[in-house]
Amino acid sequence: MNSSMNFSRLFVYAALTFFCLIYLMPLFVMFITSFKTLPDIKAGNLMSLPTEWVFDAWRKAWYSACTGVKCEGVKGYFWNSFQMVIPAVAISTLLGAFNGYVITKWKFRGSDLFFSLLLFGCFIPFQVILLPMAALLGKLGLANTTAGLVAVHVIYGMAFTTLFFRNFYIAVPDELVKAAKLDGAGFFTIFFKILLPLSTPIIMVTVIWQFTSIWNDFLFGVVYSGSETQPITVALNNLVNTSTGVKEYNVDMAAAIIAALPTLVVYVLAGKYFVRGLTAGSVKG
DSSP: OHHHHHHHHHHHHHHHHHHHHHHHHHHHHHHHHHTSOHHHHHHSOTTSOOSSOOOHHHHHHHHTOOSSSOOSOSHHHHHHHHHHHHHHHHHHHHHHHHHHHHHHHSOOTTHHHHHHHHHHHTTSOGGGGHHHHHHHHHHHTOTTSHHHHHHHHHHHHHHHHHHHHHHHHTTSOHHHHHHHHHTTOOHHHHIIIIIGGGGHHHHHHHHHHHHHHHHHOOHHHHHHOOTTTOOHHHHHHHHHHOOSSSOOHHHHHHHHHHHHHHHHHHHHHHHHHHHHHHHHTOSOO
16 A cells, blocks of 8 residues: 555656656756857757857847847846836735725625626736727826836736735634724724735735736737837847847847746745735635
């Protein structure tokens, strides 16, 4: 019986390792290609290690690669993405927490309908809102600006963040809020002093979700940004599709890894909190 269990466990681990290697193979190819010279890429095998490890492709991708008519690398676009993603994540997370708090602990007439409409917003395709949102940003004077991109991501992401916090707060006992009211705590005091400190797991989930979604977004970035406010995803697309002679696959791979690094770092540092936070509010609701 014990040997059978050990064999089953060994088989499961072997299968998981195999699929993990298959999943990571594209990243491995990108990584080693970014350190190869162009002659090495043309002469070598796709999976072979570089005959000489060089950083020229990384330097060019960061400082001087052509992304359309500009040849200034992806550095500026990288920081554009940070200027967009940090306020968008912070604002959408705070608004989602506030909405979830109101819907679960301060129910009002029509609150269920309000939540249903927000939930419906999770299933609206990006393409449906492109023209209405463009018209709205134009009227507000936010077209082709970083602030406009932040507003778009906050509006679109608020449905998801509200859903996350609603499912978490519904598991918090109502008696806790009632006791705070009896002690004289008001609306904002309960939120900031009681519920928000309990929300660390779901805040981590929301931050990871929003950061990844916003950083990797291409459609909103290419539609609503100007030439000076384009995020890294748009720059990466322009770099790959810009040809000034010989195709430099090593530069393309280096730029792709640079674009993916922030999300990889977020998952490595906070990935364990993602599943923990998702299951934290699964007792009720």
